[in-house]
Amino acid sequence: MPFIEESDLLELHKNVDKSQIINERLLDQIKFKNKELKRSKIQRNVLAGVTGLFLVGALAITSYTAGFSSNSNSIGNNNLLVSIDSLEVIKTRIDNLKEQNEELSLVKEFYLAKNFLEKETIYSVQVKSFVDNNVTLASAALTNTLFVKTNPFYSYSLGNFETLNEARLFRKQLVDIGFDDAFVASYKEGKRIQIEDPY
Numbered sequence: 001m002p003f004i005e006e007s008d009l010l011e012l013h014k015n016v017d018k019s020q021i022i023n024e025r026l027l028d029q030i031k032f033k034n035k036e037l038k039r040s041k042i043q044r045n046v047l048a049g050v051t052g053l054f055l056v057g058a059l060a061i062t063s064y065t066a067g068f069s070s071n072s073n074s075i076g077n078n079n080l081l082v083s084i085d086s087l088e089v090i091k092t093r094i095d096n097l098k099e100q101n102e103e104l105s106l107v108k109e110f111y112l113a114k115n116f117l118e119k120e121t122i123y124s125v126q127v128k129s130f131v132d133n134n135v136t137l138a139s140a141a142l143t144n145t146l147f148v149k150t151n152p153f154y155s156y157s158l159g160n161f162e163t164l165n166e167a168r169l170f171r172k173q174l175v176d177i178g179f180d181d182a183f184v185a186s187y188k189e190g191k192r193i194q195i196e197d198p199y
Contacts, residue, residue, distance in 0.1 A: 040100075040104065044101070121193065122160050122162065122187050123162075123166070123184055123185070123187070126183055126185050127156060127158055127182045129153040129154060131154075148187065148191065155192065158174070168184055183196075184198060
């Protein structure tokens with residue numbers, strides 16, 4: 001097993017501290033985006049409600065005037081005049097609202113997955129542990145890795161699995177490619193609960 005120089009170890013410690021700061025900033029950005037998402041969802045719902053009321057009102061007025069025209073025995077076949085341009089504008093607006101709804105659904109799925117990882121018990125495969133937390137092993141943008149403090153060590157785990165069997169299968173794949181010391185552990189709220197039986 002190779003030795004790590006103290007200067008390299010200190011540099012790794014600094015890099016992990018930087019990564020943790022970046023991670024905290026990203027979490028703050030996620031919270032801010034979540035607030036923006038809620039605001040835009042409310043605006044979209046209000047806009048859809050106003051559009052619906054407008055359509056119902058326009059339809060009611062049109063049907064009322066059409067009924068009034070037919071009752072007054074007016075001559076002509078064009079009792080109901082509707083602007084084709086206004087229908088196209090409404091169709092375009094509905095299409096835009098549908099597109100925005102799809103985008104918001106994708107963002108919502110991301111937040112639901114993140115919320116699941118924070119509140120539910122998950123399983124991950126630990127591949128390494130370090131005495132210091134100055135190891136930069138993954139980008140802060142990756143959500144499929146865990147770097148957790150397990151006194152007195154810092155654990156590095158790969159994969160976030162809903163079931164123990166999924167984590168065990170992944171551990172077997174890692175062992176097959178050379179991570180002989182890998183093991184499955186369960187986590188909840190960012191803390192390791194226990195080391196699981198590998199079989």
